[in-house]
Amino acid sequence: MSWPTRLFGSGRRRLLASAAAVLLLAAGGALSLGISSQHHAPQPSASAALPTAGPPTSNPGKAFAAGGNTPSPTGSTASVLPGPTARTPAAPNTPAVTPTSISIPAIGVRHALLSLGQNNDGTLEVPPMSDVSAPGWYRNSPAPGQVGPAVILGHIDGTTGAKGVFYALGALRPGDTVSVTRSDNTVAVFRIDGVNTYPKDAFPTLTVYGNTTNPQLRLITCGGRFDHATQHYLDNTVVYATLTGTHPA
Template sequence: MGAPGAGMPRLLQAGMGAAAVGLLLIYNSVDTRPGDDDSPTGQSAPPAAAAPAVPGQAAAAAAKASPAAAPGAPALKRSKPTRLRIPQIAVDAPFTELTLNQAGQLNAPPPDDKNLVGWYRDGVTPGERGSAVVAGHVDTTKGPAVFLLLSLLLPGNKVEVSRADGTVAVFTVDSVETFAKDAFPDQKVYGKTQDAQLRLITCGGTYDKKRRDYLDNVVVFAHLESSHKA
């Protein structure tokens, strides 16, 4: 997985939350292509790709609401996610916290763990009001990874997030969309929402050998349908 773009230090710490993460994740390949030129599985891991420093655009995206999803359950209080389950694509994975590096870039989940998802620890927690961001690899140096089949989800599929407070937040998939990384819709993906929503993100589309990166991002849009005790 390549690192996200430089030039955005302190931006997230100033309360920009998920809207600012959007500008980082566009350029952060949430996958690591296994192997090398001689490997049957593909190219070596993509290097860091530079993203433009556009905090003004991030602020504008945060100030506008994302398109409304179907009516959902009342938002939950803040609580860290501990496990992600998506029965339809056989996902059952623990969470790791994602942080920023010194350049203000979002660090990726460890590239050597194929069954791990990452959540930006200073952003919205899954179940809390707003757009919670969860990223995962589509492949790693060890082969196919946790979000390999993410693009196969359908509207109505369920996503369960276990939380540290002993609750399970159940989300319903609204849509699955693919966006070119160089035309990523920050506002649609990371804009403010009045209810609890979830964004699952990985890489997709064509793997560009010259850029050593996937050209697209796959984004799952989901809303909080219900919650229950674990």
């Protein structure tokens, strides 16, 4: 998957939209790659979805975008959202407080977090396929607990058929919680607002990555139907969550 990376203007809360339209899936092949015999991962229910207007307190006019030149979908073997190519300022410095692990009790997830950046071609670095149990935080998004949408992603499964760390992401429901332990020995606790599934060729970039006035979290994996011809999932599952508080680790 390919993610927004650059915050613009007044720190991490001012977000640039010009390149965001191409940002979701350039590295999506790694997250959506599979084999002919797939598990049937839980799918979000209609009652769990957010309204089509988007997440609460979002500002759809802004989104954070990839530093440098965003990759062109032409010639790529991965699924890439269509959109303009644009040059944006360099990525911001990594925040002083960083996430170290994630816990999602409702689906039995508890794992250390990798730190993910960008590949040489500007696409998002994804967790390695050699360990699909490992989720990762995109370090050019806000840190969980900072104002804005922090981004954590993980595989739904692996090429061997092993279930990935976010295999059951679609089973989450509003009111479930996500806890992220941070490097300052605090835990940021988020309440899930909703779970939506979007076709990869119509991904609502600004809805998912748009600036927010409060600390939020996005958990993202692949989902929907598995295309055996391309060996990719056709959709993305996105969990929206809002910070409810912090406490000592």
